[in-house]
Amino acid sequence: MAVKQKIKKPLHLAKLRIKKGDTVLILAGKDKGKEGTVSRAIPQMNKVIVEGLNTVKKHVKPRGQTQQGGIIEKAMPIHVxxxxxxxTECNTPTRVGIERREMGQDKKMRPVRVCKKCGKVIQDRTRSS
Known part of the structure; x- marks a missing residue:
């Protein structure tokens, strides 16, 4: 039986509009309608891992005397x-746009994520600036 390989993009071509720390709403699957925080983004495969959602039970074999075997719950990736x-401003699910705006002390034009509903900049939760 042939196993289908997962196609990964080269890292320089992989870009996502959803980042680690963002609050997202699940649109499809068994957790449809639930909200959670993105714990990891995988841009090469266009997937994200949401904390506590899209979990599966995995049977783990004991490895020697250090690791105990059993059934663990693991969060699986979900497509973007x-x-x-x-x-972050209007607190509603929205599409994301990219605009170039003057940012920082040097007033350089930098790309920022923008809410398509209210037009305001979406704040990065991982960055403090």
């Missing part, structure tokens, strides 16, 4: 098209 970002 099946999640929608919640805006």
């Amino acid at each position: 098209s099946n999640v929608m970002l919640k805006c």
Whole structure:
């Protein structure tokens, strides 16, 4: 039986509009309608891992005397098209746009994520600036 290989993009071509720390709404699957925080983004495969959602039970074999075997719950990746970002300003699920705006002390034009509903900049939760 042939196993289908997962196609990974080269890292320089992989870009996502959803980042680690964002609050998202699940649009499809068994957790449809639930909200959670992105714990990891995998841009090469267009997937994100949401804390506590899309979990599966995995049977783990004991490895020697150090690791104990048993059944563990593991959060699995979900495709980016099946999640929608919640805006930090209007607190509603929205699409994400990219605009170039003057940012920082040097007033350089930098790309920022923008809410398509209210037009305000979406704040990065991982960055403090």
